[in-house]
Amino acid sequence: MSVNQNGKRLNESERCEIISKLSSNNPPSKRSVARQYGVSEGAIRKVWINRESITTRSAQFSDETKKQTYRAAAGRWSDVENKLYLWIDSMRRAKLPVPPSLAIAKAKSIASALSIPETEFKASWQWLSRFRARHGLNKMLLHGECAEVDKDDPELLASLDNLYELINKFEHENVYNMDETGLFFRLLPRYSILMPQEDIATTRGKKKSKDRISLIVCANATGTHKISCSFIGKPKEPACIKNRIWPVPYFNQAKAWMDVETCWKWFEQIFVPEVRSRTGRRVLLLMDNAPGHFEAFERNGITVAFFPPNCTSWKQPCDMGIIAALKKRYKYLYLKDVLDFYELDAESKHRKQEEGKRMRRGAAGVAYGNPAHLLDAALYVKQAWDSVSSVSIKNSFIKADIMNLTNEGQEIRDDLDQSFNNLGNMMQELQISINPSEMNDFLHIDDEDNEDFIQEIFADVEEVMESMQLANHEDEEQDTELNSEIEASVEQRTEFRGFASHYSTLLDVEDQLLCPESQAEAEESFDSLIQAFQKFKYEVQALSAKERRK
Incomplete structure (x- = not known):
């Protein structure tokens, strides 16, 4: 908390x-900023020193x-609150509702x-209210994006009107929408298609390959500018x-999630350079309020704004067909390459597999009869994104109905359904049986409302929570050992000489601290x-004074 002589406090927004x-x-200069906000220069230094923790913490808060x-208070039960916040975060990633009673x-x-x-920790409604305030969880944040929405709610309509008013200040081609989505990049239709080295006898009942990445999708409203489709994997x-x-x-992240740090990297390294190489005009970037996104701001002609909670399923253009088109194309490309390998004659297959064995472990992918690796996934993502048409993107913005766009009679025929039919014919020729239900599962298993996808998110969260608990136990053990060593050392070496002696020593230390060299060395921490x-x-x-009076 930063306070000046007149008692002025800085809030989180300031x-x-x-x-x-x-x-x-x-x-x-820090001095001029201090004068502007009416606090001491030391308060400004303190904010700057703690900038990383402030930025991370404030990303959870709404503007209001x-x-x-004014204070970043920690609750008494911080372990409980940290784990609960992580769980709520995962529920929101899966876009599931979290009513207060469930929390x-x-x-x-x-x-x-x-x-x-239970006698010590009482999860009361009053505690929940304080927990929400500490973590910036307002009322709407405890509901998933797919929660039932009253589209006639006056508060929601007012928020949307404010957003429409903002959008109308920008040219259509300078309005962008970004969203991220999960993808099981190695998954094939269940039980129907095996890689050449797999045996049906050992694969039946085997857990599906759910190696997941996250894709970052972004394009402008006219579909004339697609930001490079980035993706987030686990390995560095x-x-x-x-x-x-x-x-x-x-980008890499421990669980292939979008977090605030990755979001900033994407914004600064990908979005800003690609947008600015195209236009120097004012730009609007629209995002949903999912965890892992930074707060709304305006910088260097780029405004970042958010959709109101619980409306992205019917107002966010990326959810109106852009992401679905990308994923469908990805799966077509992957499945086609797998089937192309199936079509090779036995000698060619063997030669390819032998070549793959001589390669570095993990370097041989689909072309060598193996499941897709991350480079395969990246190539499919690029091809799939390149093939999503500008008309398809524009139509998704029109469907979202957030701005006055017209399709000008443009229509485009999507040949993907016919392409999948061709793959079906190829599978029949290869004597691979697959029913429509299996193909449908393959196409939609990583939709955000799919139970398999949600369970994988939960599994990742459980791993994170277990690792946090293990780390806490290790820290406690180390603290216990260190405290024992310190106590033993103090008992052996320390002799109490009175507080008057301590005070005299502190005066010498104070003289050292106040010398110019000390101030220069300490810099902002001084x-x-x-x-x-x-x-x-x-x-x-x-x-010391009390000691002398005795």
Whole structure:
């Protein structure tokens, strides 16, 4: 908390503004910023020192919450709250509703797993209210994007009207929509198509290959500018990419999720350069309010705005067919390459497989009779995204009905259905039986409302929560060992000489701290260091005086 002599406090919104100002290419001095906000220069230094934690924390808050948040208070049951927030985050990634009663029930379950007695932790409605305030979870945030929506709700309509008013300030070709989606990039139709080295006897009942990546999809309203389709995988440097070049931008994240850090990387490294290479005009980027996105802002002619909660399923253009078209094309390309390998004669198959065995482990993909690796996925993503037409994208914006767009009589025939029919004929010739239900499952298994997809997200979350718990246990063990060592050391070496002696020593330390060399070395930490030291010194001085009076 930053306070000046007159008691002025900075709220979270002001702290974010200060960080933005100081992060600019030509930042103002901290003294001038302090005068602007009516606080001490030390308060500004403190904000700058803690900028990373402030940015991460504030990404969870709405604009209104940031204006009302003056202190970043931590709850008594931080372990419970951290795990509950992670769980709510996963539910929202799966776009499932989280009513307050369910959040309370989950909190009790987490507390029980942490061996916290019910008599100590009471997951009351009052506690839930404080938890939501601490984590920036407003009322709407506890509902999934696919929750039942009252489209006549006056509050929602007012929010949409404000968004439409903002959109109308920009040229159509300068309005972009971004969304991310999960994809099981190695999955083939269940039980029907096996890779050449797989045996039906050992594969029946085997868990489906659900290696997941996340795709970042973004295009403008006229469909004339598609931002490079980026994707997020788990490994930092996959074996398949060594000595090769990614055909699309690649980011890594432990669970292949979009998080705030990755979102910023995408914005600064991909979106801004590609947009600015095309236009210098004002640009609007529309996003949903999913976890992992940064807050709304305006910078260098680019405005970032969000759809109101619970309306992206019928107002976000990417959800109106853009993502579906991309995924369908990806799966067609993957399945076609697998079937092409099936069509090779036995000698060609054997030669390809032997070549693959001589390659670095993990480097041989579909072309060598193996499941797709990340480089295969990247190539399919690029081909699929390149083939999504501008008319299809524009029609998705028209369907979303967020701006006055007309299709001008343009229509386009999607030949993908016929292409899949051709693949079906190819499978029949190869004596691979597949029924319509299996093909439908293949096409829709990674839809965000599909139960298989949701369960995979939950499995990832459970792994994260287990790793957090394991890390906490290890930290506790290390702390116990360290404390034991410190106590033993103190007992052996320390001799109490009285608080008067301590106070005298502190005066010598103070002289050292106040010298110019010390201030120069401490730089931005100097003010906070001095404040902490002075408080400690006064406490020791009081004990010293009390000691002398005895």
